[in-house]
Each structure stands twice: as C-alpha cells, then as structure tokens.
Amino acid sequence: MALIIAGERSGVGKTTVTLALLSCLSRRYRRVQSFKVGPDYIDPMFHQRVTGRPCRNLDPVLTSEFYVQACFNRHLDGVDYALIEGVMGLFDGASGRDDVASTAHIARLLHVPVLLVLDCSRLSRSVAAIAQGYRSFDQSIQVAGVVLNRVGSDRHLELLQDALEPLQLPILGVLRRQDSLRIPDRHLGLVPTDELTFLFQLIDQLADIGETCFNWEYLLPLLKADRHDSTVNHQPLTPGVSQPITRIAIARDRAFSFYYQDNLDLLQKLGAQLVPWSPLGDTTLPAGVQGLYFGGGFPEVFAQELADNIEARQAVWNAIIQGMPTYAECGGLMYLCQEVTDFEEKSWSMVGILPTKAVMGKRLTLGYRQATALQNTPLVLAGEKVWGHEFHRSQLTATPKPPLFEIKGYEPKGKVSIEGWKMYQIHASYIHLHWGGKIEIPGRFLKYCQQFNSRS
Structure with a gap:
C-alpha cells in the first residue's frame, strides 16, 4: 500500500502536507520513498532532501501506464513507507476534458487510496459539500480521509468537524494557518533547494508539525510500502550494461x-x-x-x-x-x-x-x-x-x-x-x-x- 496526496485544486497546500508527512516519516523510520505525479522537477528536489532518496516522477503521458506501474513497484523494494504527491486538483488531467495524467488516474492505476487536502481558510459548513462531492464523483477512487489545511482557530475547527461528522469521512490531519511556514517561489514555481540557506530548519519545522498534526495511528498502515504482485514486475525497465564506460x-x-x-x-x-x-x-x-x-x-x-x-x-x-x-x-x-x-x-x-x-x-x-x-x-x-x-x-x-x-x-x-x-x-x-x-x-x-x- 501507499498513499497519494491530492488537492481539491492547485494551491491548497499539497506540497506542505506532503513534506510534513515525509519529514516526520524520515525522522522516525528513514527508509521512505516518495513519488510525484506529473512532469514537475522542483517538488521532487524537496522530497529528496527530506528522504535522502531520489523522488520518482509518475507521468503516463511522458512515459506510459505500464512504465508508471513498473516504476512505482520497483522503487517500493527495500523501503518501509511510500507517499505520492499529486498534481493540481484530484481530477484535473492533461487536457482538462478528462482525467488522463491526473492524480485520480494514477490512484486508479496503482490502486492506492487518496488523502484529500482541503483549504479551509474561507470555509465552514461548505467543507462537507466539497468533501462529499470529491468522494462521490468517481466511485473507483477511494478517499481514505481528509486533511484540513489553514484552519484559523479552535472555533473554526469545531465548525469544520461538525460539518464533516455526518459523512463519516476521517479527518486525518489538521494544519493551522502558519504564516511563518513559507517556501519561497519565483516565476516557475518554488525556489530550488540548493538556493535555500534555511532548508534544514524548514525540514525540522515540517517534521515537528507532522508529529502533532496528523492521525498517525490511522495513517501508518496506509503508508506502509507494499509492492503489488503484477506482470509489470517481470519485465525489466532498463537493460544491463552493454557498452563500454x-x-x-x-x-x-x-x-x-x-x-x-x-x-x-x-x-x-x-x-x-x-x-x-x-x-x-x-x-x-x-x-x-x-x-x-x-x-x-x-x-x-x-x-x-x-x-x-x-x-x-x-x-x-x-x-x-x-x-x-x-x-x-x-x-x-x-x-x-x-x-x-x-x-x-x-x-x-x-x-x-x-x-x-x-x-x-x-x-x-x-x-x-x-x-x-x-x-x-x-x-x-x-x-x-x-x-x-x-x-x-x-x-x-x-x-x-x-x-x-x-x-x-x-x-x-x-x-x-x-x-x-x-x-x-x-x-x-x-x-x-x-x-x-x-x-x-x-x-x-x-x-x-x-x-x-x-x-x-
């Protein structure tokens, strides 16, 4: 098994949630493998600096569905936990007309559950309509639970919990508004890791947040790395060395x-x-x-x-x-x-x-x-x-x-x-x-x- 982090749309905090989970897992267990849906280069840099392992891109347009499955299974070997960061909104695909190359596509392809990140900064009771809509839109997608991000106060959290309670959809994480927690960006996305002088402090801060903000008793079994038995394992992705150095x-x-x-x-x-x-x-x-x-x-x-x-x-x-x-x-x-x-x-x-x-x-x-x-x-x-x-x-x-x-x-x-x-x-x-x-x-x-x- 593994878990895929999805957002209701871009900008809801998928990367922050992913890095908090990875930082905490790496602090506890060390052997953690991450993946990133889509063609992104910079988010995987952050993953690698946290886990010490290269992050692998899962993109069926740039490669193929077979390659995505084989790459995922291959890199589960020798690790304890695995986490996939999604791209854009859960169902947003390459064309916008369907969900090809979306987070949902990868979740179906790999048979992994979704942890849905919700930006709650301007929501109270409406959070239930959003969560229910995402859970019911495609019955082949298993939404394991939600993370409530940018929660403003205890009263705000109480309103969100009350709204979600009838859905019986687990709240697996609550992140408060963190004005001090900001990864700088520029015209093509986040500033790469090699340019950040405070990176180690940031990773420690994310790990501390991860320790207290997530329901680890529920999450750990979902994150446990489990290589699926499949025919994709029987064909090598790369040939052996056949040329001189x-x-x-x-x-x-x-x-x-x-x-x-x-x-x-x-x-x-x-x-x-x-x-x-x-x-x-x-x-x-x-x-x-x-x-x-x-x-x-x-x-x-x-x-x-x-x-x-x-x-x-x-x-x-x-x-x-x-x-x-x-x-x-x-x-x-x-x-x-x-x-x-x-x-x-x-x-x-x-x-x-x-x-x-x-x-x-x-x-x-x-x-x-x-x-x-x-x-x-x-x-x-x-x-x-x-x-x-x-x-x-x-x-x-x-x-x-x-x-x-x-x-x-x-x-x-x-x-x-x-x-x-x-x-x-x-x-x-x-x-x-x-x-x-x-x-x-x-x-x-x-x-x-x-x-x-x-x-x-």
Missing part, C-alpha cells in the same frame, strides 16, 4: 538542476559515467568527457555569473565545435544561445553556439507536446515521435533553419509549430523529455558519444 559531463549547479532521476539512472545502466560540473564555478570541462548534458533550470537568474565565467563558455564552445555530442533542454538551450536577456532587460553573453538569443517575458509557455523529429540528432531519428513537456517564460529571437521538431499540443487539433536546434552534434530544445518510455534515446546518445571518443 562513457564519460558524460552533466551541468549540475544552481543554474542547471532540472533532471529526471530515471534519465540519469538509464544513462548509468547503459554504461555512462556521469561527471558533474558547474558552468557557474568551473573554468574547464571535466577531463576525458565524451558528451555534454545540460538540463533545465534558471540560467536567467544567474545570467551574470554564467556570462562572467568566460573560460567555461569557451570550453563548451570548443568541445561542440570539435563535434562533442551535446544534449541541452530548456535552460540548457538558453545557455547555448548568443545571449540571455533577463527580466530587467539586461543582456548577458552565453556560449554563443546557436544563432539566436533568449529573451525573458511575462508569457508562460506550458503543456505537454508531441514532437516529431524532422532530422537526425544524437537522440532522435527523423520521423520519430516523442512526448515531452514545455515550461518556460523565455522566447527565442530567431527560428531554427531547419528546425529539429514539429510540435503539437496534447489536444489532437492543437496548433502545429516548429522548434529546436540541430547544429554540429547538438540536440537543443525547449522540450523536456523523460526517457522511461523510450530507452533507445539514451542508448543512441551514448553511441554518438563513443564515436566522438574514437575520433579523438
């Missing part, structure tokens, strides 16, 4: 931190040695690397520091000019541009290998994308279709010629556009990819990297 330089610092742990695991299982380096602080690439991997992140926030590190930018330029295979997504794409213009309209020099500039703006580009490759790259073949996710506030000043991808939104009749760059041996795109559903992608990348090694 390949050294890949992976950009890991405050500017570049958006990576799916499953992608990194796939590379390592295929024979990659991932060598972390910092475009902010290192002046050279790690010795002997055969490929470059730039994930997403916040290069616009650290644009001046990236620009000031001229030696690192030149090292990346030289490696790419020499033909080193390079994968850059979103923030990594921005770093390879000529310039990044930040929110204050200041422009900063970047690597300059792509003949375009990245300009920050107010418009958020967000959503799942089906991308069809229009040419071969170190990751994809012309004509190949992949599912990815876009999430950025920058726009490029030039159109790639020829483009890497033709992209469509999740809706079948959505707008068609072009996107992405292929130059030298670069695959650069705004599209974030999870390789769990297409393990041939990392294998292809490593083969390109080995060919570079043989030439050098």
Whole structure:
C-alpha cells in the first residue's frame, strides 16, 4: 500500500502536507520513498532532501501506464513507507476534458487510496459539500480521509468537524494557518533547494508539525510500502550494461538542476559515467568527457555569473565545435544561445553556439507536446515521435533553419509549430523529455558519444 496526496485544486497546500508527512516519516523510520505525479522537477528536489532518496516522477503521458506501474513497484523494494504527491486538483488531467495524467488516474492505476487536502481558510459548513462531492464523483477512487489545511482557530475547527461528522469521512490531519511556514517561489514555481540557506530548519519545522498534526495511528498502515504482485514486475525497465564506460559531463549547479532521476539512472545502466560540473564555478570541462548534458533550470537568474565565467563558455564552445555530442533542454538551450536577456532587460553573453538569443517575458509557455523529429540528432531519428513537456517564460529571437521538431499540443487539433536546434552534434530544445518510455534515446546518445571518443 501507499498513499497519494491530492488537492481539491492547485494551491491548497499539497506540497506542505506532503513534506510534513515525509519529514516526520524520515525522522522516525528513514527508509521512505516518495513519488510525484506529473512532469514537475522542483517538488521532487524537496522530497529528496527530506528522504535522502531520489523522488520518482509518475507521468503516463511522458512515459506510459505500464512504465508508471513498473516504476512505482520497483522503487517500493527495500523501503518501509511510500507517499505520492499529486498534481493540481484530484481530477484535473492533461487536457482538462478528462482525467488522463491526473492524480485520480494514477490512484486508479496503482490502486492506492487518496488523502484529500482541503483549504479551509474561507470555509465552514461548505467543507462537507466539497468533501462529499470529491468522494462521490468517481466511485473507483477511494478517499481514505481528509486533511484540513489553514484552519484559523479552535472555533473554526469545531465548525469544520461538525460539518464533516455526518459523512463519516476521517479527518486525518489538521494544519493551522502558519504564516511563518513559507517556501519561497519565483516565476516557475518554488525556489530550488540548493538556493535555500534555511532548508534544514524548514525540514525540522515540517517534521515537528507532522508529529502533532496528523492521525498517525490511522495513517501508518496506509503508508506502509507494499509492492503489488503484477506482470509489470517481470519485465525489466532498463537493460544491463552493454557498452563500454562513457564519460558524460552533466551541468549540475544552481543554474542547471532540472533532471529526471530515471534519465540519469538509464544513462548509468547503459554504461555512462556521469561527471558533474558547474558552468557557474568551473573554468574547464571535466577531463576525458565524451558528451555534454545540460538540463533545465534558471540560467536567467544567474545570467551574470554564467556570462562572467568566460573560460567555461569557451570550453563548451570548443568541445561542440570539435563535434562533442551535446544534449541541452530548456535552460540548457538558453545557455547555448548568443545571449540571455533577463527580466530587467539586461543582456548577458552565453556560449554563443546557436544563432539566436533568449529573451525573458511575462508569457508562460506550458503543456505537454508531441514532437516529431524532422532530422537526425544524437537522440532522435527523423520521423520519430516523442512526448515531452514545455515550461518556460523565455522566447527565442530567431527560428531554427531547419528546425529539429514539429510540435503539437496534447489536444489532437492543437496548433502545429516548429522548434529546436540541430547544429554540429547538438540536440537543443525547449522540450523536456523523460526517457522511461523510450530507452533507445539514451542508448543512441551514448553511441554518438563513443564515436566522438574514437575520433579523438
């Protein structure tokens, strides 16, 4: 068994409740595995800092239903408790027309009960109508209980309890309004963990809240990790190592931190040695690397520091000019541009290998994308279709010629556009990819990297 944390809508406090539960469980038991529904990068960072274990994304659009089931079961091995953080409202799916890729979809797929978080800050008796509506909307979803969040006073709590009592729906947690408990955010969500100097104090505070705010006698049996017997366990998610060791330089610092742990695991299982380096602080690439991997992140926030590190930018330029295979997504794409213009309209020099500039703006580009490759790259073949996710506030000043991808939104009749760059041996795109559903992608990348090694 495990438990999935759902909200009646976005912003009700799912992440706070999840982190309070994880912090308390980790303080008591240590072996706790977390999961996150959807394509999010930042919430899993917080999970990992609390539990000491990489959080796993469960996303049937980016991967498949089979992969979600197999990934979940696989990572229950060797742990005591498991917790899944949902996405948006319980029934909010990728299209808004159904619940595909929603928290409810994952709950059904994995046969786990739901703990529903209710924002009670502006509610009293109406809380019962909301709770009953969510419990009865889909009879295949088991709502194990509710957490009352942002409760204002003892009198407020009494009104909420009286309203819910006829429903016989357990209240499994009560969190009071906590003005002092705030995780800072910015234009793409929470501020990542590496930037928070008070993170350990925050985790301790969350654990203290968790000790007193939840009904642990009821919750612990629900949270107990229980791997389901299923055919999904009989097929490996990743092949064994079949290639020689390949050294890949992976950009890991405050500017570049958006990576799916499953992608990194796939590379390592295929024979990659991932060598972390910092475009902010290192002046050279790690010795002997055969490929470059730039994930997403916040290069616009650290644009001046990236620009000031001229030696690192030149090292990346030289490696790419020499033909080193390079994968850059979103923030990594921005770093390879000529310039990044930040929110204050200041422009900063970047690597300059792509003949375009990245300009920050107010418009958020967000959503799942089906991308069809229009040419071969170190990751994809012309004509190949992949599912990815876009999430950025920058726009490029030039159109790639020829483009890497033709992209469509999740809706079948959505707008068609072009996107992405292929130059030298670069695959650069705004599209974030999870390789769990297409393990041939990392294998292809490593083969390109080995060919570079043989030439050098």
